[in-house]
Amino acid sequence: MMRPAAMAPEPALLHAACPVCDAAQDRVLLCLDFLAGVPAGMNLVRCRGCGTERIDPHLSPRCMADHYDDSYYQDGYLPFLARRRADFARRVLELERLAPVLYARRQGRPPRVLDIGAGVGLFVAEARARGWQASGVEPSAAARRMAARTCSVDLASDWPSARQDLDLVTFWDVLGHVDDPRAALEQARRAVRPGGEVILKIPNFQSSWQRMLGWMSVRRRVNMLHVPTVIWRFHRHGARHLLDQCGFSLQGVRTVHEPDLIPLTPRWRLVRRVTALLDAVTDNRQEMILHARAR
Ligand SMILES: [Zn+2]
Numbered sequence: 285m286m287r288p289a290a291m292a293p294e295p296a297l298l299h300a301a302c303p304v305c306d307a308a309q310d311r312v313l314l315c316l317d318f319l320a321g322v323p324a325g326m327n328l329v330r331c332r333g334c335g336t337e338r339i340d341p342h343l344s345p346r347c348m349a350d351h352y353d354d355s356y357y358q359d360g361y362l363p364f365l366a367r368r369r370a371d372f373a374r375r376v377l378e379l380e381r382l383a384p385v386l387y388a389r390r391q392g393r394p395p396r397v398l399d400i401g402a403g404v405g406l407f408v409a410e411a412r413a414r415g416w417q418a419s420g421v422e423p424s425a426a427a428r429r430m431a432a433r434t435c436s437v438d439l440a441s442d443w444p445s446a447r448q449d450l451d452l453v454t455f456w457d458v459l460g461h462v463d464d465p466r467a468a469l470e471q472a473r474r475a476v477r478p479g480g481e482v483i484l485k486i487p488n489f490q491s492s493w494q495r496m497l498g499w500m501s502v503r504r505r506v507n508m509l510h511v512p513t514v515i516w517r518f519h520r521h522g523a524r525h526l527l528d529q530c531g532f533s534l535q536g537v538r539t540v541h542e543p544d545l546i547p548l549t550p551r552w553r554l555v556r557r558v559t560a561l562l563d564a565v566t567d568n569r570q571e572m573i574l575h576a577r578a579r
Contacts (some may be wrong), residue, residue, distance in 0.1 A: 307333025401458030405431030
């Protein structure tokens with residue numbers, strides 16, 4: 285008897301087209317086999333159509349889930365919880381200036397926000413502390429457990445049913461990790477009210493800091509590209525096109541410096557200071573925050 289297609293095991297590695305322009309032609313930039321922990325055959329490729337980069341092939345969602353276990357959050361979050369929390373507190377204050385949030389305040393109601401890939405719930409906790417109506421989606425069970433324990437925040441495992449009444453949907457350092465970024469932004473478009481906005485924070489791969497991480501990965505064979513958990517590497521114009529195709533009009537982009545979230549050796553601190561100075565002078569800091577309004 286033939287096995288039903290739905291029962292076929294999911295392959296561990298998946299090939300995907302460029303999520304921005306669907307162009308069939310890519311250029312291989314780097315074969316990643318030399319990096320420890322990276323499955324054989326993974327390449328960093330650049331779309332010839334729009335310049336968006338991706339890891340090809342990338343891990344299936346099932347295999348990716350294995351990376352987001354208890355140790356991922358305990359090692360990556362717990363030691364730096366206070367610093368990460370302070371960073372999110374600052375982000376919430378910045379968002380208070382956005383038009384959808386000001387509109388909610390004028391209506392005499394709390395701003396409504398949904399955080400996607402909410403991690404251990406730090407942004408949700410800080411937004412609630414400012415009086416927002418905040419909720420979060422986090423597929424990792426390990427992260428949800430830690431969110432309940434450390435932030436007293438209950439996160440959902442999947443998107444809520446379409447509600448169309450949110451003022452904001454936020455993706456903090458998340459879009460590069462999701463299996464299907466286009467589907468994620470389309471979900472966001474269905475979740476926000478007309479005039480609501482989506483917030484994306486993504487690496488600025490044009491900054492000297494991010495370029496240096498790539499160079500160090502090749503030179504020192506240390507995985508600073510965060511492969512395989514990072515799949516997509518968006519550039520500014522590619523992110524804008526994707527937002528536009530998903531029903532959002534870009535309102536603004538700014539580059540921001542990420543505070544040091546982990547302890548650094550004196551040499552690394554110096555490198556960070558020098559690259560931060562260079563990137564500040566050219567307004568090309570290491571991360572980008574885009575906000576785009578639902579049409
Ligand atoms: Zn493309």
